Amino acid sequence: MSQAPKEQPSCPGKQESRREFLKQSSALMALALTPPLVVKAGENDEAIAGAFEKIPVNLDINGKAYHLSVEPRVTLLDLLREQLALTGTKKGCDHGQCGACTVHINGQRINSCLTLAVMQEGKKITTIEGLAQGDTLHPMQEAFIKHDGFQCGYCTPGQIMSAVACIREGHAGSPEEIREFMSGNICRCGAYDNIVDAVMEVKKGGYTV
């Protein structure tokens, strides 16, 4: 009668060196798969710092010339609010979905959270702070006050900038058209009817906006 083969006793020394070998090969593999920039950064933090080097940018904001140094990752919205303290422009969603951050670039409305500041070199930016002429409010600001176009007021700067652009673009011919072309501006207080009334009044008044 043949006997079942005995299990070979494992050799502890052998297992240890095998584990060591696997550990070393995975470390080498991880190193090989790591992007070169990260490897370099690990060697020298200067490499990471260099990746965020500031870039010079010249902007005309509300009629004033600015010569700035800006990190390439900074949005126009953050530049306005955090670097220049122009906090009239609001940050709502920060994802292009609410319109609270609407400003004008070369006269055209844009969500400032969706564009990088360094992309605006040489451009003319207008924020809500730049609409009034000294103590004289812009007709759209007057109309918003007259028609109670705001409650909490958080969306209001963006609504006003968009409303001005809406008339300039020729998209304020009727309440329906105004609603359509202001639909990117969300008001959580639901002041929409009054906003439409304000825009209609400015449009009918034939004001220069």
Ligand code: FES
């Ligand atoms: S903050 Fe820019 S669209 Fe909402």
Ligand code: FES
């Ligand atoms: S007035 Fe409050 S969000 Fe529009």
